[in-house]
Each structure stands twice: as C-alpha cells, then as structure tokens.
Amino acid sequence: MTNLTPSPDGHVADAVKGNWVDTYAPAATRPYLRLSRADRPIGTWLLLLPCWWGLVLAMLHDQSPRWEDxxxxxxxxxxxxxxxxxxCTWNDITDRDFDDKVERTRSRPIPSGQVSVRGAVAWMCAQALIAFGILLTFHINAILLGVLALVPVAIYPFAKRFTWWPQVFLGLAFNWGALLAWTAHTGKLEAPAVVLYLAGIAWTLFYDTIYAHQDTEDDALIGIKSTARLFGANTAPWLRRFLMATVGLMGIAVIFAMLDEASVLALVIALGGPWAMGWHMAWQLRGLDIENPDKCLQLFRSNRDTGMIPLVFFCAALLV
Structure with a gap:
C-alpha cells in the first residue's frame, strides 16, 4: 500500500483534474461538494438513469405521456x-476509519481533515431534507417508495463488512429510482418496473465490480469484502453473466411494459435499447484489465454512456 499524502489544495485523488468544484466553486463550499462527490458526477448519472428508464418505460406502457412527466x-x-x-456523505461518515488506510480514499474530505464528522452529518441532513421536499411533489405511492429507499441506502456502507456481495446492496439502492419514477407516473408499482429494477441491479454488479478492482490490495489488507476480491482472476466470466442478466431482464421488462398497448415498431425499437447496451458492456469487457486501476476507473466512468443507450431507444420508441 502506497503512502499517499493528501493534496494540499484538497483535490480528491480519483476526481478529474480541473473539475468545476476545484476550479470554480467558492473555496468554503469545496470540501462539502467534494464530500457529495460533486467533483465526480458519474455516480449521479448512475443513480439518475434508472429513474429515467422507469419513467419513459411507464410512458410507453400506458401510451399517455403528460406534462407532469x-x-x-x-x-x-x-x-x-x-x-x-x-x-456519499453517509458512506464517508461510516467509512472514516477505513478511508485513511486506502490510497484512493485517504484524500477524501473527512480523512484528510477538510470536514468534521459533525459538519458532515449536518450537510447530509440538509441534502436529504431538500430531496424529501422534492419527493413530496410526487404521487403518494412514489413518496412511500422514496422513504423506503432509505433502508438500502443506510445498510450499504456496512455491507462490505459482513458480505462478499456489497455490490448487491449498492444495486438495491442505486436502482430504486426505476421503481419510484414508474410509480410517480402510473400511481402504482407494477411488474415491468420490478423486472427493470432487477436489470439495473445486474448492471450495478457489472460496473461496481470493475470499480472495486481499484482497491483490492488495500481492501485485502484492512479486511474489506467485495465482489472484485471474491471473483479475482475469474472476474471476466462473472461480468459476462451480469451482462447477460442485464440485457435479458431489461428486454423482459420492455416486453411486459409494451406488449399490450404499443405498436410492433415501437416495441422493436425499445428492445434495441438493452441489445445496444449489451454491446457497450461487451466493449468494456474487451478492454478490462483488473491489474490496471486507471483502466478500471476509465471503464467504470464509461457506464454513463452505457446507461444512456437504452434511454435513447426508449425515447425513440415513444415518438413512434
């Protein structure tokens, strides 16, 4: 494990150099924005895209897009x-005793001393309360689902301490938006949204296993579990299974959602989404090098495009 000294300007090790937080944000806000990973937007995309999948698929399901959408x-x-x-703030609060022992994470705001634990708790609560205010504008059933989403969010940071599959808990949390957005549009939770949710979990297992390969050496030293450590040299075959599960489950979700109401052409176009997404995941597999942390980070970040692909196809189907 390399002894890496945190950057004196507060830059976080795995953030893109010259990002907007380090460059343009007022100095007083930078530690808190870094704590929220605002300097690393890929996580927001990975949380948002399943929401938009669920919303557009719900619109395809009942063929009734509205201005409220x-x-x-x-x-x-x-x-x-x-x-x-x-x-992310909650994750860093709970992981503060681990993060200072891992090369990639010791530059984060809490272990590097930029933000106190008390300040982090206040920042976390402020963000959650504003988000709750937005949630209150949705259908009551979506509001209930949004509150329930706090369960996997709360559990996830602890999962790597008791299971080799913490990526499952991340998938449960990060893809909840597929359920919530579907329900916000339709007013009820239905089977296509659940299958789409399962597809998202399989996708999370794919991309977060790649991400976790950045830290396998440090994780082994401090006893942190992950699918990357569990699979080791057998990672590629496991990722192929997650790829097939993602494509298959998303295809089933599309069929369940559209078979009764949509035209054949719209259904074919929408089914092109998981098919093209699978090809992008296959491209990632061809370039995977689990011994190269920089390559793993690059491939992980490319999953914004992976998740955008089915959304484009779903939107195109909506226009037919």
Whole structure:
C-alpha cells in the first residue's frame, strides 16, 4: 500500500483534474461538494438513469405521456444529485476509519481533515431534507417508495463488512429510482418496473465490480469484502453473466411494459435499447484489465454512456 499524502489544495485523488468544484466553486463550499462527490458526477448519472428508464418505460406502457412527466424527470434529476450527495456523505461518515488506510480514499474530505464528522452529518441532513421536499411533489405511492429507499441506502456502507456481495446492496439502492419514477407516473408499482429494477441491479454488479478492482490490495489488507476480491482472476466470466442478466431482464421488462398497448415498431425499437447496451458492456469487457486501476476507473466512468443507450431507444420508441 502506497503512502499517499493528501493534496494540499484538497483535490480528491480519483476526481478529474480541473473539475468545476476545484476550479470554480467558492473555496468554503469545496470540501462539502467534494464530500457529495460533486467533483465526480458519474455516480449521479448512475443513480439518475434508472429513474429515467422507469419513467419513459411507464410512458410507453400506458401510451399517455403528460406534462407532469417533465417535472418527474426534473425532480428525479435534482433528487438524484441530492441523494447521491447525502448517500456519499453517509458512506464517508461510516467509512472514516477505513478511508485513511486506502490510497484512493485517504484524500477524501473527512480523512484528510477538510470536514468534521459533525459538519458532515449536518450537510447530509440538509441534502436529504431538500430531496424529501422534492419527493413530496410526487404521487403518494412514489413518496412511500422514496422513504423506503432509505433502508438500502443506510445498510450499504456496512455491507462490505459482513458480505462478499456489497455490490448487491449498492444495486438495491442505486436502482430504486426505476421503481419510484414508474410509480410517480402510473400511481402504482407494477411488474415491468420490478423486472427493470432487477436489470439495473445486474448492471450495478457489472460496473461496481470493475470499480472495486481499484482497491483490492488495500481492501485485502484492512479486511474489506467485495465482489472484485471474491471473483479475482475469474472476474471476466462473472461480468459476462451480469451482462447477460442485464440485457435479458431489461428486454423482459420492455416486453411486459409494451406488449399490450404499443405498436410492433415501437416495441422493436425499445428492445434495441438493452441489445445496444449489451454491446457497450461487451466493449468494456474487451478492454478490462483488473491489474490496471486507471483502466478500471476509465471503464467504470464509461457506464454513463452505457446507461444512456437504452434511454435513447426508449425515447425513440415513444415518438413512434
């Protein structure tokens, strides 16, 4: 394990150099924005995209897009930014005794001394309360689902201490928006949304296993569990299984959602989404090098595009 001294300007090790937080944000806000990972936006995208999948698929399901859906889409975007920030703050509070022992994470605001634990708790609560205010504008059943989402969010930081599959708990938390946005549009939770949620969990297992390979050496030294450590040299075959599960489950969700109401052309276009997403995941597999942390981070970040692909196809199907 390399002894890496935190940057004197507060820059976090795995943030893109020259990001907007380090460059443009007022100095007093930077530690808190870093705590929310505002300097690393990929996590917000990974939380938001399942929301938009669920919303557009719900619109395809009942063939009744409404003006209120524009607010649901915007509310999900704002909520994803806020709840990703609150969740990351919670994660860093609970992991503060581990983060200073891992090369990639010791530059984070709490272990590097930029933010106190008390300040982090206050920041987490502020973000969560604003997100709750947005949630209150949705259908009552979506509100109840949003409150229930706090359970996997609360559990996730502890999962790596008791299971080799913490990525499952991350998937449960990060893809909840597929359930919530579907319900915000339709007023009820239905089977296609649940299957879409399962597809998202499989996708999370894919991308977060790649991400976790950055830290396997340090994680082994401090006793942190992950699918990356569990799979080791057998990671690629496992990722292929997650790829197939993602594509298969998303395809089933599309069929369940659209078979009764949508045209054949719209259904075919929408099914192109998981198919094209699978090809992008296969491209990641071809470039995977689990011994190269920089490559793992690059591939992980490319999953914004992975998740955007089915959304584009779903939107195209909506226009047919």
């Amino acid at each position: 524009a607010w649901i889409a915007m509310g999900c975007a704002l909520g994803a930014w806020l709840m990703r920030g609150a969740g």
